[in-house]
Amino acid sequence: MLREPTFLILAAVTPRPLHGYGILRSVEDLSGGRVRLRAGTLYAALDRMVSEGWIVRDGDEVVDGRVRRNYRITIAGQEVLGREVEHLEANASVAKRQLARILDPGLA
Amino acid sequence: MLREPTFLILAAVTPRPLHGYGILRSVEDLSGGRVRLRAGTLYAALDRMVSEGWIVRDGDEVVDGRVRRNYRITIAGQEVLGREVEHLEANASVAKRQLARILDPGLA
C-alpha cells in the first residue's frame, strides 16, 4: 500500500498537471488540512514517481520570474491510484465490520 | 496515517483477543490474501502497539504444548482504528473525485 503523502501527491496531479508548490497546497486542501507535506518529502516522492512511470514532467513555465516544473499523471499512475482506492475502501470496510462485532458478536 | 500491517493487525484483534499466529492468518484473511505479514513485522508491531496502549496482553494459553500469547484491543486502540477508518474513507473519496475529473473536467 502507498504511504499517505505518495497517495495524496498522486491524487493532486490527477485532474490536471501541477507544479511542486501547487501540489503542496493541493495536498493540504485535499486532506482537509490534515496533511502538510515537507519539501523533502515532496521532491523525493516526485523523483520516485517519475522513475516508476506514474507521473511525467510536463513542461516548465516561468511565472513572476520563478520556474514552475509541472507534473502530469500517466495512465499507469491512474491505474495505481485506482487500485489503491480499492485497497483503502476494502480496508476501511473490513475494519468497520470488525468494530461493529465488538458491540454485536453475532455478526458474521 | 498507520501503515497497512499495523492497521490490519489492529483490526484483527478487534472483535476478540487473538494470539500472534492467529493474527497472521486473520490479516491474510481480512485482506483477501493480499497482505502476508512477516513474523518480524508482526512481533515488532505488537510490541509497539502495547507500548502505545492500543492493545494489551490478555492471558497466555497452552495449546498442544505451545504457548499462545493473546492480545486484546483497548478503548484507545478502538479510537485509533475508528479515526483511521475515517481517514481511509476520506482519502478514497477524494481520489475518486480527482479521477472522475479527468473524464469530466467540469466537476467541482
Add this chain to the structure above:
DNA sequence: GGTCCATATACCGATGCTCGGTATATAGTG
C-alpha cells in the same frame, strides 16, 4: 522412520519513505 507442513514466538540486517531542518531566490505586504 523421515520429510514436510502448520503452528508458534522471536531476532537480525537492509531497505525505503517520511520527517525536520536548512539553503536559495523573487515578489508583495505591513
Add this chain to the structure above:
DNA sequence: CACTATATACCGAGCATCGGTATATGGACC
C-alpha cells in the same frame, strides 16, 4: 526593513516494514 508566500532542492535522522533465519512441537504423508 522584516516578514510571508511562492518555488525548488538537499541532507541527516528516525522508524516501520521486508526478507531471512532460528527454534520447537505436532500432525500428515509416504
